[in-house]
Amino acid sequence: MSLLNRRYACKKFKKDQSVKDEELLQILKAGRLAPSSFGMEPWKMLVVDNDKIKSELYPYAWGFHNSFNGNTRLVIILNRINMNYDDPYVMHIMKDVQGLDQDMIKPRLDRFKKFQSEDFNLLDNNRYLSDWTGKQSYIALAFMMMMAAALDIDSCPIEGFNKEKVIEVLVSNKLIDTDHYTVSVMVSFGHKDEDIRPKKRQLISSVVDWIR
Ligand SMILES: Cc1cc2nc3c(=O)[nH]c(=O)nc-3n(C[C@H](O)[C@H](O)[C@H](O)COP(=O)(O)O)c2cc1C
Known part of the structure; x- marks a missing residue:
């Protein structure tokens, strides 16, 4: 804290x-x-x-x-x-950074495509x-x-x-x-040239709902 x-x-x-x-x-x-x-x-x-x-x-x-x-x-x-599922950058990350082989890339890319197009509707605009x-x-x-x-x-x-x-x-x-x-x-x-300002925040009860 x-x-x-x-x-x-x-x-x-x-x-x-x-x-x-x-x-x-x-x-x-x-x-x-x-x-x-x-x-x-x-x-x-x-x-x-x-x-x-x-x-x-x-x-x-x-x-x-x-x-x-x-x-x-x-x-x-x-x-x-423009980071659509079919952008070369996406393939670059999966292949070169994450080291995924073709067998693993296919289902992951399918999931990514579904996520972008259906779950979060990111491709309309x-x-x-x-x-x-x-x-x-x-x-x-x-x-x-x-x-x-x-x-x-x-x-x-x-x-x-x-x-x-x-x-x-x-x-x-x-x-x-x-x-x-x-x-x-x-x-x-x-580096600050002033005192740290104390936090001003809403009550925890105002920003959190516990669902039990
Ligand atoms: C996304 C974002 C943008 C902000 N832009 C500015 C800014 O342009 N100039 C500035 O002095 N403070 C800026 N702030 C600082 C906020 O005013 C500050 O974080 C907020 O009042 C809460 O105070 P604290 O960060 O000291 O806890 C920004 C904070 C955030 C998170």
Whole structure:
């Protein structure tokens, strides 16, 4: 529990202390270990260390201003689009990452197809598919923020940005392949220059129904 209370959305970061590369790598590795539907890992993390690109993002990312004012490392999480059951990426994950042989791939792919087309009705609209992969990328976001808290590093999740404009900046810098990815969410990591804010949450009884 203490770790869950340790993590909070930091609004003021120190200017004179940064997150080291090896710490950031630990955080990124935690994101990589996040669970995903059928193990498809439908994300990519962009570590933006480049000040010019950060400045270009600034006008379109109001939720990032507090982080920009301190010494933070910015990660933009992308999520896959068009990840239909017949996309070559799906086969790549099953074969090359999960090491499945043809006998195992066939039933798994059938199940994946049924899941996408019937159970979750994801194939009627491209937006459904990309919202589904986007949801999963937030699990990676949570894993990364919790890993940061474990390392005594502060973080701020960032949805305060104009998605279209941020994509434009990434495209103009050749940082995103828009045939396969869109922008999901951002997160900054640094060291707090303020007290941890105590949690304000609804009562557990307001958010949980026990069905016995
Ligand atoms: C998906 C998401 C997007 C958020 N976007 C921003 C943001 O753009 N800027 C910001 O300062 N805080 C942002 N927050 C932080 C929330 O305001 C904060 O998590 C919430 O108030 C609960 O406080 P806590 O995280 O300190 O417990 C975001 C949080 C989440 C989960």
